[in-house]
Amino acid sequence: MAKKKLSFEEALETLEALAEQIEEGSVGLEESITKYEEGMKLIAQCRQMLSQAEQKIQKLQERADGTLEAKPMKRPKSDEPAAR
Amino acid sequence: MDAPVTRPPFNPELIPERPARAAPPAPNGTVTVSQVTAMVRRALADALPATLHVVGELSNFKRHGSGHLYFTLKDDASELSCVMWRSDAARMKFAPTDGLEVVATGKVEVFERAGRYQFYVRKLEPRGVGALELAFRQLREKLEREGLFDPAHKMPLPAFPRRIALVTSPTGAAVADMINTIERRFPCVTILLYPVRVQGPGAADEIARAIRAVNAKVESIGGVDVMIVGRGGGSLEDLWAFNEEIVARAIYAARIPIVSAVGHEVDVTISDLVADVRAATPTAAGELVVPVLDEVVAGVNALADRLSRGLASRLNIDRTKLAALSSRSAFRDPRAVVYRRDQLLDELAVRLYRRAVERSAHGRRRLDAVAPAVDRIAPHRFLLQRATQLQSLDHRLQALVTRLANAAERRLAAAMERLERVSPARTLPLLADRVERAARGLGAAQKHKARLATARLAAAEGRLQAVSHRSVLARGFSVTRLKKGRTVVRWLAGVEDGTRLVTQVADGEFESQVVNLTQLELFD
Numbered sequence: 001m002a003k004k005k006l007s008f009e010e011a012l013e014t015l016e017a018l019a020e021q022i023e024e025g026s027v028g029l030e031e032s033i034t035k036y037e038e039g040m041k042l043i044a045q046c047r048q049m050l051s052q053a054e055q056k057i058q059k060l061q062e063r064a065d066g067t068l069e070a071k072p073m074k075r076p077k078s079d080e081p082a083a084r
Numbered sequence: 085m086d087a088p089v090t091r092p093p094f095n096p097e098l099i100p101e102r103p104a105r106a107a108p109p110a111p112n113g114t115v116t117v118s119q120v121t122a123m124v125r126r127a128l129a130d131a132l133p134a135t136l137h138v139v140g141e142l143s144n145f146k147r148h149g150s151g152h153l154y155f156t157l158k159d160d161a162s163e164l165s166c167v168m169w170r171s172d173a174a175r176m177k178f179a180p181t182d183g184l185e186v187v188a189t190g191k192v193e194v195f196e197r198a199g200r201y202q203f204y205v206r207k208l209e210p211r212g213v214g215a216l217e218l219a220f221r222q223l224r225e226k227l228e229r230e231g232l233f234d235p236a237h238k239m240p241l242p243a244f245p246r247r248i249a250l251v252t253s254p255t256g257a258a259v260a261d262m263i264n265t266i267e268r269r270f271p272c273v274t275i276l277l278y279p280v281r282v283q284g285p286g287a288a289d290e291i292a293r294a295i296r297a298v299n300a301k302v303e304s305i306g307g308v309d310v311m312i313v314g315r316g317g318g319s320l321e322d323l324w325a326f327n328e329e330i331v332a333r334a335i336y337a338a339r340i341p342i343v344s345a346v347g348h349e350v351d352v353t354i355s356d357l358v359a360d361v362r363a364a365t366p367t368a369a370g371e372l373v374v375p376v377l378d379e380v381v382a383g384v385n386a387l388a389d390r391l392s393r394g395l396a397s398r399l400n401i402d403r404t405k406l407a408a409l410s411s412r413s414a415f416r417d418p419r420a421v422v423y424r425r426d427q428l429l430d431e432l433a434v435r436l437y438r439r440a441v442e443r444s445a446h447g448r449r450r451l452d453a454v455a456p457a458v459d460r461i462a463p464h465r466f467l468l469q470r471a472t473q474l475q476s477l478d479h480r481l482q483a484l485v486t487r488l489a490n491a492a493e494r495r496l497a498a499a500m501e502r503l504e505r506v507s508p509a510r511t512l513p514l515l516a517d518r519v520e521r522a523a524r525g526l527g528a529a530q531k532h533k534a535r536l537a538t539a540r541l542a543a544a545e546g547r548l549q550a551v552s553h554r555s556v557l558a559r560g561f562s563v564t565r566l567k568k569g570r571t572v573v574r575w576l577a578g579v580e581d582g583t584r585l586v587t588q589v590a591d592g593e594f595e596s597q598v599v600n601l602t603q604l605e606l607f608d
Contacts, residue, residue, distance in 0.1 A: 007244075008244040008246075009242070009243055009244050012383070012384075012387070015384075015387045015391070016387065018391065019387055019390040019391050019394055022390075022391060022394035022395055022398060023390065023394040023397075025398055025401060029398065029399070029402050032394075032395055032398050033395065036391055036392075036394075036395045039387075039388075039391040040388070040391065043384060043387065043388045043391070046384045047381070047384060049272065050272055050377060050380060050381055050384070051272070052272045056274045056275070057263065057274075057275045057277065058274065058275070058276050058277070059254075059276075059277050059278075059279065060249070060276050060277065060278040060279075060294075060297075060298065060305060062297055067301060067304055068297055068298070068301045068304055068305050069305075070276055070305045070306070073277065075260075075263055
């Protein structure tokens with residue numbers, strides 16, 4: 001069984017592989033069902049990742065000690081016509 | 085203090101500060117060297133314009149340790165020795181080299197101590213091409229030789245970034261374009277803006293510093309998947325920071341993929357060439373770094389469909405396999421089982437007959453053995469009677485065996501005939517053939533009927549198989565299932581004393597409980 005926290009890209013790759021295995025019929029029926037369930041869990045995870053629609057904009061600033069900090073910021077306004 | 089007697093090494097930097105020496109008295113009718121030089125100087129100053137633009141070819145170019153430049157401008161006939169002070173040299177973007185055709189701006193003055201005139205250059209421009217353009221070409225050649233544009237060094241962009249860093253000006257259209265584009269296409273990301281100046285003195289240093297900072301401290305800000313470095317359109321001078329070597333090197337050194345988005349489509353900068361990907365505009369950069377959410381969602385849905393369809397077709401294949409299996413001879417043609425029993429019966433009949441013949445032969449042998457004695461005693465008549473009796477017994481035995489065998493055979497034939505009538509193996513092809521012939525005869529409009537017939541055929545198949553199954557039950561076989569789970573009991577595994585069972589017979593089922601469980605020693 002795959003690890004719990006996959007990146008979106010890894011989840012898609014795993015899903016692709018699962019779909020292929022089920023389609024090819026290279027695994028037993030019992031295993032096909034297990035893989036299907038695993039796939040559906042990943043699908044749910046992917047959908048959840050995509051639905052985190054709250055876009056955040058942060059401002060990076062260098063502190064005096066050279067480290068970086070990220071502060072929330074408002075979206076900058078365009079004060080001239082958009083380039084092309 | 086007075087100057088030393090020997091001439092100091094040539095150092096033009098000292099020239100402006102050096103006070104003119106008081107000319108020593110000269111004999112009548114003569115002038116001193118200094119006086120001649122002063123006269124020449126005045127004459128030159130009167131005769132020449134304060135500013136000259138001189139066209140020529142660079143040669144003997146030297147950059148002194150002090151930062152001042154010394155070189156000669158020449159044409160086919162003459163040479164002009166030139167000086168360019170450090171402060172003027174520092175403003176120059178391109179690197180002067182021997183052989184370069186240039187336009188030098190400055191003024192001619194006399195270098196009094198050496199007694200020669202020199203051209204003091206304030207500004208040097210390559211001829212026929214802008215200074216910035218030349219500088220761009222020179223840096224491009226240099227970095228290309230060093231491999232900074234090598235495609236092998238370029239990193240692919242992540243397909244689904246979660247965190248995107250922007251190194252650009254916090255104001256203006258460019259940053260808004262980037263953010264709007266990213267937000268519109270793929271809202272589930274975090275954007276980290278590192279504000280920098282993108283033009284003017286110090287801009288290149290700020291940009292390079294920002295790139296290095298994001299790259300080095302990527303963990304402390306929660307990770308960055310891709311960086312966009314850029315600005316909106318402007319003049320070549322405005323974009324210049326992105327043509328500076330320090331920015332190019334910072335981009336090259338970064339381990340995070342970088343998209344360079346500087347100016348408009350037509351503007352190509354050194355940053356664009358070093359970056360992993362060049363975007364024609366800030367908007368294009370946004371389009372390059374993130375996919376369109378709807379398309380990604382559609383992709384995920386397609387995968388979900390594939391999983392479901394894959395499993396469904398998998399189940400269908402297994403169902404077909406099961407059907408094929410259940411139609412295999414043992415299930416489909418029970419006659420085979422009967423034939424085997426038939427053979428056994430034949431063998432038994434033969435053995436029975438042999439035993440009977442043996443018994444009769446044995447009796448005859450015993451009779452033969454006692455015959456001489458009996459002969460002697462001479463109860464002839466009695467013995468003859470017994471022999472006749474024995475013979476008739478022998479006949480009766482033979483007849484009986486034959487009759488038994490015949491009866492068994494007749495019963496078998498009748499059973500087979502009945503089985504043949506119900507066996508789907510025999511009836512199905514006939515039905516199928518009929519349906520097929522009917523379908524062939526039908527017009528296209530009546531295909532529907534053929535389908536109905538096929539469905540009826542399938543139903544008939546079902547019924548026939550049910551009959552066949554029931555007929556097996558009727559022959560005295562039964563199906564025993566665990567009451568719990570209803571799985572068919574084939575072996576003792578899962579059965580123990582007290583287990584509740586449901587047994588199905590031809591006309592119903594009953595429940596029972598296991599007692600005295602005994603395992604057969606079937607194998608060795």
